[in-house]
Amino acid sequence: MSVGQELLDVPLPEMVASLGQGIADAQHQLDMNSVEVAKTLAETEIEVVPAITRTINADGSVDYDSADAIDVSLLQAGMFPTFYQFSEATIEVEMDIKTTTSTETQVDVSASGKVGFGLWSARIDTDVSHNRKFGKEVHGTSRLVTKMQPVPEPPYLFPEVETVDNRPSGDGETEA
Structure with missing residues (x-):
């Protein structure tokens, strides 16, 4: 089966469905x-x-004091996974077909004869050869290109942090 025929035998809907x-x-x-x-x-x-x-x-002296160390997850520390999505997909199919035909004909003719008094005879030999050549080149290429881009993480992956301060205020009431 030729490359060109193989490319033509793949139905476009099937190719697009496979890509999808x-x-x-x-x-x-x-x-x-x-x-x-x-x-x-x-x-x-x-x-x-x-x-x-x-x-x-x-x-003028400087003192440093640190809070006690705490254990936090890498998510709490601000490291987030990267999410990607496909933004574009392209199918390209190219085919070049080159057909050549050449014909070659060769004719060889030779003659020989005798000449005498009142007589003449001749013999003609003909050799004809015929050669015909066909050539066909088929080149096919296909290319699939996809593009991906990072997207923000899902909005509910990381909960919002709400701070509630239950310490008493100066008037004896708690703040909410």
Whole structure:
């Protein structure tokens, strides 16, 4: 089967459907990878010093005091997984066909004869050869291009932090 025929035998709807299914499968794998990274970041803890106080004393000396270190997950520390989506897909099929035909004909003629008194005879030999050549070159290429881009993480992956201050205010009431 020729390359050209193989390219022509693939129906365009089938090619597009295969591309779409391939992208869907790849997108699923990308999403599952991001979920696994999020789980790993949530489960991995590091020790963090949440605050350092620098005090400049009246004599110009500087003192440092730090809060007690706490353990936080990498997600709490601000490391987030990257999510991607496919933004574009292109199928290109190119085919070049070159056909050549050449014909070659060769004729050889030779003559011989005798001449005598009142008699003449001749013999002519003819040798004809005919050669015809056909040539065909087919070159086909196909190319699939996809583009991915990072997208923001899902909005509900990271909860909002709300601070409630229940310390008593100066008037004996608590602030909410």
